[in-house]
Every structure is written in C-alpha cells, then in structure tokens.
Amino acid sequence: MKKGVIILGSANSNGETRKIVSYISDKTNYPIIDLKQKNISEFDYEFKNRNDDFHPLIKEIVDTYDIIIFATPVYWYSMSGIMKTFFDRISDCLKIEKETGRKLRGLEMAVVSCGSDKKLKNGFHMPFIETAKYLGMNYVSDVHCWIEDNDIPISVKNDLNEFVKSIQ
Numbered sequence: 001m002k003k004g005v006i007i008l009g010s011a012n013s014n015g016e017t018r019k020i021v022s023y024i025s026d027k028t029n030y031p032i033i034d035l036k037q038k039n040i041s042e043f044d045y046e047f048k049n050r051n052d053d054f055h056p057l058i059k060e061i062v063d064t065y066d067i068i069i070f071a072t073p074v075y076w077y078s079m080s081g082i083m084k085t086f087f088d089r090i091s092d093c094l095k096i097e098k099e100t101g102r103k104l105r106g107l108e109m110a111v112v113s114c115g116s117d118k119k120l121k122n123g124f125h126m127p128f129i130e131t132a133k134y135l136g137m138n139y140v141s142d143v144h145c146w147i148e149d150n151d152i153p154i155s156v157k158n159d160l161n162e163f164v165k166s167i168q
Contacts, residue, residue, distance in 0.1 A: 001168055002108070004030040004067040009083030011073075013037065016147040017114040020160070021071045023152060024112065027164045030069065033057070035082045043088040047096050054089045055097060062103035067110060067140070067167055070128065074115030078124065087131060105136035110167050114145045141166035 006025060010017045013036045025032050038057060041049035061068060072083040079087075093101030109132045111125060125142055132139040143163040145156045152160070 002066040003064065004028060004069060004167060005061060005065045006030050006032045006069045006071055006112075007035060007061075007083075007086065008032050009035045009070065009072045009080045009086060011036065011075075011080060011082060015073065017071055017073045017112070019147060019152060020112060020114050020145045020156075021069075023157070023160055024069070024071075024164060027161070028168060033061075035086055040082075040085055040089060042085050043091055047092065050096075054086075054092065055100075058090070058093060058097070059100050062100055062107065065107070067108035068137075069110045069112060069167060071112040071114070074113050074117070074120065074124070077121050079113075079127065087127065090131070090135070101135070106138070108138045108140045108167075110140050110163070111142040112145065112163070113142070114147070116146060118144075118146055120144050 006021045008018060008021050013034050021032055024030065038053040040054045041052045070083060072079040075081065093104065109128065111128045113120060113124065129139050141163055143159050145152070145160065
C-alpha cells in the first residue's frame with residue numbers, strides 16, 4: 001500500500017472540503033496537513049521567506065510519502081489562494097532547495113476538488129496536471145465533490161470510493 005498524505009488548502013479548516021478529505025482519510029489512514037494552520041508566505045524572488053513553514057513541510061512530504069493528494073475548494077473556478085501559494089512556493093525547490101525538488105520526481109499526485117457546482121469548468125485540473133509533468137510526478141487521479149444538506153451525497157461517496165481505490 002502506498003504511503004500518502006492529503007494537503008488541505010482551504011480558507012475554512014472545518015468546511016466542506018474538510019468533510020470530504022476526512023472521508024478519504026478515514027478510508028486510507030492518510031494524514032491531513034491543513035495549510036491554513038501553517039505559516040507559508042507567497043513566493044519571493046529573493047527567498048527572504050526561508051524561515052517560514054514551507055521548507056520543513058515540503059522536505060517532510062518528499063521524504064515520507066509516495067503520493068500527495070491536493071484537496072482544494074473551488075474558488076472562482078480554480079484552486080484556492082492558499083493552495084496556489086503552496087504551488088508557487090514549489091519554485092523554491094527548483095532554485096534553492098534543488099535536492100528536495102529532485103525528490104518530487106516519481107511521486108504521485110492526485111486532486112480532490114469541492115465546490116457548489118456538480119461539474120467543474122474545463123481546465124480546472126490543468127495547473128495540477130502540468131505541474132506534475134514539469135516536476136516529473138505521476139498524475140494518477142482526481143475527483144470532484146460537493147456537499148448537500150451538510151452531508152456527502154451517496155453519488156459523491158461512490159465517486160470517492162473509486163478515487164480511494166485509485167490512490168492506494
């Protein structure tokens with residue numbers, strides 16, 4: 001079985017996306033890392049933010065896990081701002097943390113999105129897919145979810161169960 005981690009990138013640590021990733025975590029025993037609880041600054045061309053939480057976090061991820069599941073709410077038809085900041089900071093791994101960056105090669109990536117619409121607009125997954133290609137990661141799966149009446153609908157649970165099979 002793969003060793004995986006779920007990276008939750010939501011402005012609401014206890015919102016709908018958390019419900020979805022908790023369901024996945026219960027099925028996989030993959031831990032959830034909540035980016036909202038981390039101090040990760042935006043990308044800086046002068047790398048003055050080296051002492052925030054990004055470098056220790058990305059090092060832990062590449063040294064520990066085989067698959068990274070990025071979980072984000074859909075904000076304005078794309079990933080959340082906090083998730084985008086995390087992705088932008090991966091640039092550090094190409095410039096000043098090259099050894100860490102090289103360890104991303106061969107890791108697997110999957111994506112969980114959660115929104116109010118039952119379908120995503122075309123192109124939502126493109127930044128994830130292209131980032132995986134650029135970094136030499138294997139993009140393995142994605143699933144889009146939503147919540148109804150404060151619960152995960154049966155059809156979404158079925159999709160999540162198939163997703164879980166694809167990431168283990």
